[in-house]
Amino acid sequence: MSFGESLYLLEIVKGLAVTMGHMLHNMVHNKDIPTIEYPEVRRVMPPRFRGCHRLMKRPGGAPRCVACYMCATACPAVCITIVAGESPDPKIEKYPVRFDIDMLRCIFCGQCVEACPVDAIRMDTGWYTPPEDTREKLIYTIDRLLEK
């Protein structure tokens, strides 16, 4: 440290100039502040971002899922619960009576999407898990997954 630096006062004035510079810049160029104002403005997610799941529908509105348990088997976090039932449509063998995803367990690895043979489950909603006030609400049921 030189003598001037060890006096400290001059350096403080330099520091004050730096902070004031930042402040004035931000006051004048308000748009330059990198903050994203979250609920109003959302960060644009890259196309491969794995967000909340959704279940795809057939043209008629029935779930595309054939209840084959591939996703539940592939899931490393064991968060998918499927109960299969016989489909009323003669061309389709099974459909999911229950299809629950426990979002508290899900690790968003995307293995279920990889495993699905009929492209029934996707993670392209772009949403992170929204907060809820009970645990039950975070177990997403089939109705909720089909809605998205």
Add this chain to the structure above:
Amino acid sequence: MTPFFDIGVSVGRIGVFFAFVFGLVVIMTWVERKGAAYIQDRRGPNRARILGLTLGGIFHPLADALKFLFKEDFIPDGAHRLFYQLAPMFALAPAVMTMAIIPFGPPVTIAGKTIALQIADLNVGILYLFAISGMAVYGVVLAGWSSNSKYPLLGGLRSASQMISYEVSMGLSIVGILMVFETLRLSEIAQGQGALLFGVLPKWGVFVQPLGFILFLVALYAEANRTPFDLPEGESELVAGYHTEYASFKFSMFMMAEYIHMVVGSAVLATMFFGGWQFPYLGDAGFVFPGGVSVAVPPAAVLVVRIGSFIAKTLFFCWLFVWVRWTIPRFRYDQVMRLGWKVMLPLALANIFVTGLVLLLLDRGGV
């Protein structure tokens, strides 16, 4: 009629100055948050809205106050119940009392009566200020001790030693000013700073006592527990320091005390070193510039300019507190002590000696 008039004036003065200081405290909390945000390239508070207006987050202090009011007033199990509840009062009361001696403007004559724009024009003036503001440390120490928790205790201890160390150099740093203006009354100090130095410079404290000003400024920051001397709070090592165990309105009383210290400290700084309500070259009848040029100004405008100049100076120093806080990191504790005893104290003593010598020589020269 006369006693009622006097009482009315006193109550009115207290009301107005109280409102001014507390209003400034509220605004300063917003300035602190918003200023910090802008200095750090953030947006800062901008959510609280009334009738769809956010006005840059100016309603956030209101939201804060409401939040504090509705929080649970919690007392920890092991706390000393009496002292735990007394501590915020001990912190807030001295802070409020110090504003009594600040002259907000020159004396005004209304209906043939001279009214000082000052709650109390004490003849001990500045000593009262030190006596009262020194008591603020009791609040901090009591809070630290009575919380029955490690972090507050450490915060309280730090605060006690820091306050004592800097009280000394703070007191000594203004002795120079007292010697130059030969009075302890803040009103007379402000009055005295209207004179000119060498016929050019206003005789402001900062021009006659530049070293005293720097020492007082640094000591003031230490006394107000503001960065770079906010070790009693020291978030990074002490959670929140002495008020770790406080919640709800008790916490907000500590907060208010800190900001009142800041506002009153700024006002005292402005009064003693920056001419108080004096505006450069503005006399009672108008501007008188060094070259002999004078511009007449109506007395009412003179008064407004003078009060405005006092408020502007106070605001600037309040802002300086915030500005410095978001610029300089905190000292290490041994550095604080070293600065206080080994640098500030000798400098303050040397300042007194040099001031005395210069005054003596000037006196001889005059005779």
